[in-house]
Amino acid sequence: MTIDLTGRDALRNVLQQLCGAAESYTMQHYLAAQLAEVRQQVGSQKVLLGLSGGVDSSVCAALLTHALPGQLTCVFVDHGLMRQHEGEEIEAAFADHDLTLIRVNAQARFLQKLAGITDPEQKRKIIGEEFIHVFDEESAKLGTIPFLAQGTIYPDIAESGSDGSEVIKSHHNVAGLPEDMQFALVEPLKWLYKEEVRELGRLLSLPAALIERQPFPGPGLGVRVIGDITQEKLDLLRVADAILRQELDALPAQSRPSQYFAVHTGVNSVGLKGEQRVYGPVIALRAVVTGDFMSAACAPLPLELFGHIAQRIAVEVPAVSRVVLDITPKPPGTIEWE
Numbered sequence: 024m025t026i027d028l029t030g031r032d033a034l035r036n037v038l039q040q041l042c043g044a045a046e047s048y049t050m051q052h053y054l055a056a057q058l059a060e061v062r063q064q065v066g067s068q069k070v071l072l073g074l075s076g077g078v079d080s081s082v083c084a085a086l087l088t089h090a091l092p093g094q095l096t097c098v099f100v101d102h103g104l105m106r107q108h109e110g111e112e113i114e115a116a117f118a119d120h121d122l123t124l125i126r127v128n129a130q131a132r133f134l135q136k137l138a139g140i141t142d143p144e145q146k147r148k149i150i151g152e153e154f155i156h157v158f159d160e161e162s163a164k165l166g167t168i169p170f171l172a173q174g175t176i177y178p179d180i181a182e183s184g185s186d187g188s189e190v191i192k193s194h195h196n197v198a199g200l201p202e203d204m205q206f207a208l209v210e211p212l213k214w215l216y217k218e219e220v221r222e223l224g225r226l227l228s229l230p231a232a233l234i235e236r237q238p239f240p241g242p243g244l245g246v247r248v249i250g251d252i253t254q255e256k257l258d259l260l261r262v263a264d265a266i267l268r269q270e271l272d273a274l275p276a277q278s279r280p281s282q283y284f285a286v287h288t289g290v291n292s293v294g295l296k297g298e299q300r301v302y303g304p305v306i307a308l309r310a311v312v313t314g315d316f317m318s319a320a321c322a323p324l325p326l327e328l329f330g331h332i333a334q335r336i337a338v339e340v341p342a343v344s345r346v347v348l349d350i351t352p353k354p355p356g357t358i359e360w361e
């Protein structure tokens with residue numbers, strides 16, 4: 024039977040019919056249908072995927088290795104703006120999958136391009152453009168690969184106002200691909216909402232740390248270091264952020280905020296460490312509760328907990344002079360600082 028993929032509801036109806044009245048449609052049926060679809064589309068050819076470590080591209084990679092073992096090449100561009108150990112975690116998550124994973128260590132060239140840049144929009148633009156350059160260079164080295172996979176999900180398509188079948192969605196890991204690009208797109212998640220993508224990821228045995236991952240901006244820590252970006256600031260922020268995450272990760276799920284991270288404010292203040300006066304950076308803590316990320320409130324956690332985290336950061340990161348808590352709701356604030 025040929026499935027006419029004209030829309031999410033149509034697909035659901037077809038899958039429901041295939042299941043029969045006695046059985047209801049599950050993610051297992053979606054997976055089976057997409058494995059068949061992808062195999063039919065790609066045959067024995069090769070597929071390229073930009074792997075960011077985000078939920079969508081990770082689930083997409085896992086699905087494609089099930090469908091097409093040995094045919095998938097993933098390019099993971101490490102721009103040096105990842106959180107602590109994030110690159111290694113992504114590599115480890117896919118180590119025993121039957122795919123080729125190319126990690127491009129592009130940290131130095133990103134830092135070079137960003138040197139002295141303080142304007143947030145300019146930073147985002149530089150990071151986005153450099154990402155495309157690195158991705159293009161790497162894919163050119165691989166020779167001809169006819170298919171490009173993307174972790175496009177249904178809200179991306181719905182927001183574009185199209186039925187999705189002809190859309191080339193600008194996803195952050197391949198944004199800006201030229202209109203005359205030679206790739207045919209493979210988008211096996213395009214009928215799913217985010218929570219369904221997570222369910223599919225669990226079905227494909229991806230580690231919980233990848234599936235439950237909080238939103239993380241494409242420009243990464245580049246928008247969490249205020250002012251100019253340096254290696255020193257990034258390294259310091261990574262340690263402070265890891266402490267915050269370690270403490271809040273340990274909370275029971277029902278009291279864990281929706282998103283939490285540290286920000287390097289770019290401001291210096293005076294502190295006293297032992298007998299020593301320090302003049303060093305101020306770190307801000309951001310922890311919010313939100314349903315849709317369009318509005319958000321400071322997570323209602325005990326001040327003692329924030330005090331404990333501030334104490335840990337100030338002690339464990341010697342250069343840090345002070346830790347502050349951002350209590351601004353969204354709106355008027357945004358969740359990220361830049």
Ligand code: XMP
Pocket residue numbers: 195238239240241242282316353356357358359360361
């Ligand atoms: P704001 O800061 O606008 O963020 O309140 C809302 C949510 O979006 C995330 N965010 C991004 N995600 N690329 C992304 O994939 C980006 O450039 C980006 N900027 C912000 C942010 O972390 C929050 O969850």
